[in-house]
Each structure stands twice: as structure tokens, then as C-alpha cells.
Amino acid sequence: MEKIVLSGLNLAEIEKITEELNASKFRARQIHNWIYLKSVSTIDEMTDLSKSFRDELKAVADVTNVKIKTKQISSDGTLKYLLEYPDGECVETVLMRFDNRANLTACVSSQVGCAVNCSFCATGKRGFIRNLTYKEILEQVLTIQRDTGLKVTNIVFMGQGEPLLNLDNVLKAMEIFNDCFQIGARRITVSTSGIIPGIERLANIEMQSTLALSLHAPNHETRAKLMPIENRYNINDLHTALKKYIEKTGRRITIEYLLIKDLNDTLDSVKQLAHYLKDIKCNINLIPYNPTAKNDYQKPSNNSIMRFKALMEQTGKKVTVRLERGADIDAACGQLHGRVTQEGAK
Ligand code: SAH
Ligand code: SF4
Numbered sequence: 001m002e003k004i005v006l007s008g009l010n011l012a013e014i015e016k017i018t019e020e021l022n023a024s025k026f027r028a029r030q031i032h033n034w035i036y037l038k039s040v041s042t043i044d045e046m047t048d049l050s051k052s053f054r055d056e057l058k059a060v061a062d063v064t065n066v067k068i069k070t071k072q073i074s075s076d077g078t079l080k081y082l083l084e085y086p087d088g089e090c091v092e093t094v095l096m097r098f099d100n101r102a103n104l105t106a107c108v109s110s111q112v113g114c115a116v117n118c119s120f121c122a123t124g125k126r127g128f129i130r131n132l133t134y135k136e137i138l139e140q141v142l143t144i145q146r147d148t149g150l151k152v153t154n155i156v157f158m159g160q161g162e163p164l165l166n167l168d169n170v171l172k173a174m175e176i177f178n179d180c181f182q183i184g185a186r187r188i189t190v191s192t193s194g195i196i197p198g199i200e201r202l203a204n205i206e207m208q209s210t211l212a213l214s215l216h217a218p219n220h221e222t223r224a225k226l227m228p229i230e231n232r233y234n235i236n237d238l239h240t241a242l243k244k245y246i247e248k249t250g251r252r253i254t255i256e257y258l259l260i261k262d263l264n265d266t267l268d269s270v271k272q273l274a275h276y277l278k279d280i281k282c283n284i285n286l287i288p289y290n291p292t293a294k295n296d297y298q299k300p301s302n303n304s305i306m307r308f309k310a311l312m313e314q315t316g317k318k319v320t321v322r323l324e325r326g327a328d329i330d331a332a333c334g335q336l337h338g339r340v341t342q343e344g345a346k
Helices: 011-020 027-038 052-060 134-148 168-181 196-202 220-226 233-247 266-276 303-312
Strands: 065-073 079-084 090-097 102-109 111-113 128-133 152-156 188-192 208-216 253-257 282-288 319-321
Touching: 011 027, 027 134, 065 134, 065 220, 079 134, 090 111, 102 134, 128 152, 152 168, 168 188, 188 196, 188 282, 196 208, 196 233, 208 233, 220 233, 233 253, 282 303, 303 319
Parallel strands: 102 152, 152 188, 188 208, 208 253, 253 282, 282 319
Antiparallel strands: 065 079, 079 090, 090 102, 111 128
């Protein structure tokens, strides 16, 4: 008989197992805490359970069925894991530590590969393989916690995949991040390439998470060059969807804007972007392009990035430049491809 995997189960589901083993509900609560708050890797580490109960539990269950295939450490402290699920598919997940050590941000994947195929992104080049289940999403954070012994405090859905094309699993994972991991929804950000039906669905959900939109261009022509999805959900319809989302939720959104030299970092682009965003309640996050092998885009100079930032700030919006994290291990935005690199683990 295949063993039950405990990671990803909620309290009621664990209670069912303890009930079948004729143990009290309190045991279920203990197991739940060991999994989500103390992040153990084995049942033997659940030391407040009796040895005989642990043996009974071990006969029917395992903590996890996910393997760490490779782990890389960047000079800036960023960790990148390549995880393997039982069917052999792999995804990457990244842990970023910022100067403020209290914040540990996990950048999680929502799909193996991605169908959206943006021209600047390594994940897109791989095409779509499959959706991740909510348990497979949760396992990414659990693996980080088990391996580092640290507690993740923030989640960004900015790894591989388009979260709004796997929204059922993403929402279920968010609910468990909230309930079991005790990570508040305000500390969870979902980044999308602009899947309008998904944005509409998120607008009607109570959860206080942050929506980030990968806009990347201020007009239809440039956006269509970068993101084929523009031909399905265009920038004007997106504007309407964003306004409705903000009206409905009252929440400020994040606009992600990739900066590519001479393509969308010009003075004209700033003007058009300012106009497009003038009635959108948002913060702007500028992302200097990270080189990926298969195109000839270039990163703008630091001067050009700072000029773009200063001009956008004149519109009264908060503008940040995303720090490049983990570029030396291909862990920066857009560099995740879900394969073992030629040199393997560094
Ligand atoms: N699919 C979602 C979330 C994953 S990508 C989305 O596209 O929003 C997370 C962020 O990394 C997105 O803003 C994406 O556009 C950006 N990104 C992709 N490739 C990049 C690259 N080569 N350099 C910098 N950012 C990149
Ligand atoms: Fe998919 Fe996002 Fe990469 Fe575009 S940027 S291909 S939506 S993962």
C-alpha cells in the first residue's frame, strides 16, 4: 500500500489518520505542529509522540515524498533548490534573505514550465509541462524550512509558471499558508502576466494578498513583442480589469516593469507608462532585465534605470528597483528553467 504523505494535509485530514490509529485528536495537533511549525523531515523527530505510536504512524505515513535534487548557494546568501516530485518532474524554488534578517522570502513555482512563453523568460522557453498540485506548492516552502531550520515569513508566486492559470491549487496553497504555516495573506504576493479571468476571480476573494502585474510595456505593440499573451488579454482590457480589482478590494497593486535597454526604457516609454498608470492605485517595481541565454535583449545602464525611476517618481508613485538576487546561480527572475544545470550543484 502506498504511504500517506503528511505534508500538505490540514488538521482535519491528520485527525482522520490518528482516528484510524485509535489515537486522540491531540496527537493530530502535535503532528500538525511538527510538520508546519517545526518543519521536521521524519516521523522519528516527533519526539513528543510515544515510540510505539511513531512506529504505527511510520507504517502508514511519511513526512514527504519530495527530493532535493540540487541546492545552490549564491554569494548574496540566496538559496536555490531544484526539487523532484515522485513522477520525476522538477521545479525550482528560491529563498531570499534580505538585509533585514527577520524576513525570509520564498519564491515558489506554480507550474512545471509555462505556456505563456514571454520572450525574455527561461521558463517560458520550456513550454508548459503540467500544473503543480497545492501540496506540491506547499512542499517547496516545507523543504526550505526543513533544510534550513528557518521559518519562511513571506511568499511570492514568482518562480516558474503562471499562477493564475493554476488558480485552484494556488488558492488552496494560500489558504494553508495562512492557516497552517501562519503566514498572513498580506505577506503573500501573486504575480501574473495578466490573465484577466484570474484577476477577476481574485477580486472577489476575501484574502488580503497582494496582486502583482507583469506589465513590462506601456503600449500594445511593445507588450505584444515581449509577451504573446497581449494578443489574448490586451493592455486596455487589463487596465479595466485592474481598476475593477482595486475598486472591489480597496487594495494597492504592484506593477512589475521589466527594463530592457532601448526597448522599453526610453523617455517616451516613461511618459506612456505614467499616463497608463495615472488612475491605478499601485506601487511600481522596476526589474532590470536578467540575461537568459536565448535572446539578445540587454540590461539598461544604471544611469538609465535611475533616470526611469526618478521620472516615474515624479508622478507621485512609490517606485522601487528590484535587487538582483542569486544571479550567479541563475536564481534571479526569469532564469529558472527547472532542469539540472550542466555543472550540477555548485
Ligand atoms: N508568471 C508570472 C510569475 C513568474 S515570473 C509572471 O510572469 O508574472 C516572475 C517575474 O519575473 C515576472 O515579472 C517576470 O516577467 C519576471 N521575469 C521573467 N524573465 C525575466 C528576466 N529575464 N529578467 C528579469 N525578470 C524576468
Ligand atoms: Fe511564464 Fe511568467 Fe515566464 Fe512569462 S514571465 S513565460 S508568464 S513564468
